[in-house]
Amino acid sequence: MRWQGQRIDDTDAQALPGMENRTGFLRTVTTPDFAGMTFHEVLAKSALNHVPGPSKMPFSWTVNPYRGCSHACSYCFARGTHTYLDLDAGRDFDSQIVVKVNVVETLEKELRHGSWRHETVALGTNTDPYQRAEGRYRLMPGIIRALAESGTPFSVLTKGTLIRRDIPLLVDAAAQVPVDVQLSIAMFDETLREAIEHGAPSTQARLDTVRALSDAGFRVGVFLMPILPHLTDSVNAIDGALRRIREAGADHVIYGALHLRAGVKPWFLQWLSEHRPDLLSSYRALYPGAAAEAPKDYRQWLGRRVKPLIRMHGLEALHSDDRPARARRTAPERVVRTPEPSAMLF
Ligand code: SF4
Secondary structure: EEOOOOOOOOOOOOOOOOOOOOOOEEEOOOHHHEEEEEEEEEEEEOEEEEOOOOOOOOEEEEEEOOOOOOOOEEEHHHHHHHHHHHHOOOOOHHHHHEEEOOOHHHHHHHHHHHOOOOOOOOEEEOOOOOOHHHHHOOHHHHHHHHHHHHOOOOOEEEEHHHHHHHHHHHHHHHHOOOEEEEEEEOOOOOOHHHHEEEEOOOOHHHHHHHHHHHHHOOOOOEEEEEEOOOOOOOOHHHHHHHHHHHHHOOEOOOOOEEEEOOHHHHHHHHHHHHOOOOHHHHHHOOOOOOOOOOOOOHHHHHHHHHHHHHHOOEEEEEOOOOOOOOOOOOOOOOOOOOOOOOOOOO
């Protein structure tokens, strides 16, 4: 365990590389309760991150209490950000988690600032706020309270069933400000889910969470993303997924094909070579060189396949590219009335 200076104005020479000027490094923690994981506790100078514009995102601000994510999805677009800390985008991203332990106090201070315009804040757009670390640090209750009490609308996107702990808080918050809740569920074959998202809760546990949130009065969105070419894009796979999503009580579905940004592509292709080497050449053809998106033809083909199925199941369909324009919400509602997908693409 290492202790460092706690003044956040200091440049911390022993902080994680890349964090010297932004954080005060406190200590590194390992504990038997979280075997295989290391938490790097830091004091962040800011909690609200502005989304650089112009952006297609339906929000201008994000809060990310953690960097790295123990859900360990092989396709995670955020992996590349870990290299800014001189940690690798693979195993380190899954197990070396930076924790902004003062995020609540910092956020409260920023929300009190006279210039704050109460624009929508998105939680879960970079890494998952209900990953395992949240069980130890319990940062989300303070974040939810701070946003609600300041009159700031917000959205939460997660794979974490731990969100169920905070349902009463979310219900209270939704009485004060608009609150969107979305679960990310894209793998409906448990063997594939275990292989590709081995640190995340099971598919059924996430569907049960949709049910719990729906029963609490939320119109829950499900991110059916990423849809994986040749793995989860068959009619049977999509139809079966949508049936279970509908049965769980979801309101709408945001779908999209796999993105493979530069920081994640090597890790995903490595995963593919270990688990489905027969598909490697197909993926290299679909995502050649620096291409992050599947070809337009494939995406259009996927839309023609997915949209009618979503409607057939009585759900509203949104594509990840069809996000609504940013808009400040001013009229608080008891529950969300307008689906508003957030930025996290997977
Ligand atoms: S895709 Fe989301 S849940 Fe999965 S590792 Fe990345 S941030 Fe975590």
